[in-house]
Amino acid sequence: MGHYPSLTKVATSLGIDARELASKKEIKGGIEGFSRINLERCALNLAQSEKWDAFMDVFALIIYGIVLFPNVENFIDFAAIDVFLAFKHERKSHVPTILVDKYHSLTLCHERRGGMILCCLPILYLWFTSYMFKRGGQIEIKNKSEWDHNITNLSEKTISWYSREQNIDEVVCQCGDFLNVPLMGTKGCVNYNPALAIRQLCYPIRSPLVEDSITPFMVYDMTKELDLLNKIRHSWDRVIKKGRELGKRNCNMEGSYQQCQVVMWEKEIVMWVQHVKLPFRGPILIIEETPIQEPMSLEEIENLKKS
Structure with missing residues (x-):
């Protein structure tokens, strides 16, 4: 681009x-x-x-x-x-470009505190519902108060973090001199921070994240940032991937990161609710949490088949 x-x-x-x-x-x-x-x-x-x-x-x-x-x-x-x-x-594939444009639009709207997200709202809805509801469950039509109830009762144990259908052996974690993954779309550039989403690929998070690895950047006008665009293009010639070194697959949080994440989760929910101005009436009910079964590795599945 x-x-x-x-x-x-x-x-x-x-x-x-x-x-x-x-x-x-x-x-x-x-x-x-x-x-x-x-x-x-x-x-x-x-x-x-x-x-x-x-x-x-x-x-x-x-x-x-x-x-x-x-x-x-x-x-x-x-x-x-x-x-x-x-x-x-x-x-x-044009799919990565669509995703980059959505990331770019969402980040731009967030920075400017308002604005229109261009096209593909069904993709955002599908992304939201696929993580919010357990797989296999039917998403019924909900009224406004039911959506309020579901959203305010989200917790880390009610999120469907990982799909067993995903068999991803390696994850792109860094490109060139960038400590994260720079992406280029039709509207501009935005970086993707895999450290924030590593859990969605069923790998554990063990410690707080390094600030430099999650620092965002945006390119608004691609005609004025040609040097940066060339740097982004060349960075994809030096892709750093990780696989087994990320640890055994599970959806757990460990150590100091867990305490930090719980506090951040609560603050984000409160800020998001205040921004959207959801009309809460009465006490918030807590959804009964069910234990999450850890997905089996391919090696464990093969051993079971042999047995």
Whole structure:
């Protein structure tokens, strides 16, 4: 991201004449791209000419720009085009870019204390409910007071931290000189701190986190931070992964981290409730906690099968 493809490359990939494509290029808000109506006309012409491969590419590009990576209304910018071409030619998944944009939007809204999260709200809802409710349980329709009750009674033992379907042997923990994982999307850059989410991969947390490893950073304007963008790109040439050294899989907290985390959890819940202004009426009921069964390792499963 940040170094977009030439018009010639875009035209060749879409099977469109380069001069015709150049005549359709526009600039909105300082951003280069193509209007939705122009690409739809182009797709219609390709369909009438029965050029179905090119039609499907243009149609997919419209979806990328309008649904997956929206920026300016009814406008497909070169950032969305870059992601599409990366998938078309190199089969690079667009899912990480979607997640980066969501992290970026959430962080931006949090820093500015308000704002709109662009698209993909169902993804955020799915993420929230997948951890809040135990797997296998049906999520029924809830009214406002029932959501209040469920959220205020969250505790570390009611969160579904880990899915047994995830068989992850190694975790990306650091990239290059960054002590965490820098990510690049279509809107900007944001870092991901695996130390904060290591428990979601079913590895224990034994001690308080090092401040430098969880310090966030944001890149708002990718056109003005070219040196940092190059540093981020090159950092992915030196990826540091960890696996067995993280310890035996379990969802426990140990030692001094556990005491620190309980206090932080309580403070975060109170702050979040005050910010959202949930209307609590009456005493908060405590959900009965059930013990969490530790997931079995692949080695233990194989031994059971042999037995």
